Amino acid sequence: METYPRPRLEPNYRLPEEELLKPGHMACPGCGASLAMRLALKALGKNTIVVIPACCWSIIAGPFPYSSLDVPLYHTAFETAGSLSSGIAAALKVLGREDVTVMAWAGDGGTFDIGLQALSGAAERNDNFIYVCYDNEAYMNTGIQRSSATPWLAWTTTTPADKPKEEPKKDIIAIMAAHRIPYVATATVGYPDDLEMKFRKAKAIKGTRFIHIFSPCPPGWRTESKDSIKLARLAVQSKVFPLLEVEHGERWRITVWPEKFVPVREYLKLQGRFRHLTDEQIEIIQRNVDQAWEKLLKLAGENVRESSPCA
């Protein structure tokens, strides 16, 4: 089984200057998903084709005939990020252009829910593209409805505060790792160097690569735009969203060992979507998070503290 060394980070490493996400895009202020794209494209560079199914990014990218991306972009149907990208990758292969990176870029709805079949099909075939899910934990494009990525007890417009979401968030990382694709990773805009490093690493690997990006969304989470980065960091520090990598479904590794750990309450209290939670509920969430973390530590085994220098 091939192993993939992490790209080395020089002590004074700086993100590439080139901006492939142009000013004038249509994201809300503080949108994690737009920052994520900016960083991802910095890492992947100009030789990239982006595929975007229906989601907030269908709007962020700009209407016909404009584009906020300086790379080729295909807007596609909601559930086809996986299948359409397979077609592009196959065409690039027959046309002798395998130097081009294909990146599918979908929301959590397009990934966890309606697009899961196409994604699973592509991953099972190990088709050659990077699939990115920017996860804002609800259907934001259509106005904040629950998805299977919405956390337990969160408010959305289809899970009102009187009867918030009853089911836990779907474990997409376990699902993708179970496909034994060469590379699965989580990332967030709160740790940009880790995110960028993972895209550079993914770019060098062949086959299906899956990157799950935790993306704060001020209007959907009822948070302040200025808090998006803070929330992204708190999600990692509270163990709600660990930063990790999985190679071939087997080698699990925690890539960022947080500089400090904080209680989940710190993370939850900044968000209007959790305003209705009781103390008991917050305690249960804390227990769930701790258990999931313990499970992850077991999976990571000796790689547990092999932390990236960029933490």
Add this chain to the structure above:
Amino acid sequence: MKKVITGNRAVAYGAKLSRVQVIAAYPITPQTTIIEYLADLCASGELKAEFIKVESEHSALAACVGASVTGARTFTATSGQGLLLMHEIIHWAAGARLPVVMAVVNRAIAPGWNIWTEQNDTLSQRDTGWMQFYTESNQEVLDTVIQAYKVAERVSLPAMVILDAFVLSHTSEIVDIPPQEMVDEYLPPYQPQYKLDVDDPKAFGGLVYPADWTELRYKIQQAHQQAIEVAREADREYGELFGRSYGLVEKYPQDEAEVILVTSGTVTSTARDVIDHWRARGQKVSLLKVRLFRPFPVEDLRRALEGAEKVAVIDRNFSFGHGGIFAQEIKSALYMNSHRPTLFSFIAGLGGRDITPATVEKVLNYTVSRDRPEEEAIWIDLKK
């Protein structure tokens, strides 16, 4: 080279001779052997194509859209339920102006399960913007796949090549397989005007406001209008090179007739025989085969049907709540004529029930013996 092959094999040969570069398909009876043949051709290296063995028809067509917009010549094939599952992306491929070619083996739609021929699957895709060619023989199947690429790539529209389940798909006939060099001469490599290209980045398919939408739809309609002449020319050119052409519609025999029977697909062959017999008895009947259904060659149909007193349409399909679909379409095509023949609409052969010479006889007898039809649609061979 002549070979005795099934319709499905003829499809595969057509795709191979067209040098398709990306295939994405999912099995469904009675299409399955098409993709088995193609899988063999790809595995042996005889066909240098990427074959994506997708997990559904929806993904099959989405993958074709992705490959086509990247600049590859793409192919898929399906049937019945599979075609319906693709529906969203069928619209997509046409709206995106991509020359994907898809073979569709007509199959009745469930419930109950029925794997036999009926045209409701393809006709329910009528308004998607795809071209539709209905074929009569295995030879025509092969030739039409090649012609379809020629037309599709000229007008930037996707095309379906449609054949009857089992009657063609699984029945062997002698088929002349043209030499590759001649097909290459007829069909040069695909050179898209626009594609996903890192050296010339563009966005495709973004949000379109009402201010521009109508014009984009109008362009699709213009392409369809243009496709009628392009298809005629492609068929003529094919005839010159290969000695076989089919027309957009075919009148058989050509001369004047009082009653004209209209058919599509394999019913046509059965009807040819019956018409020969009636002609031999001195009756002025003839046959009009509709090969191109979208775009609908309205002028050709008007000219062909003009002189007739009665037109009898056999539909192997039905639009519930209205009637036979070819009959409706032909009625609307004739509406602006100063002389309109009386139209008789017959429903026959649903779900694979045989349309025999006796069925066609019944249709003709009904038509010649009445001034007007007694019902909007006459269900032939209906058990009461």
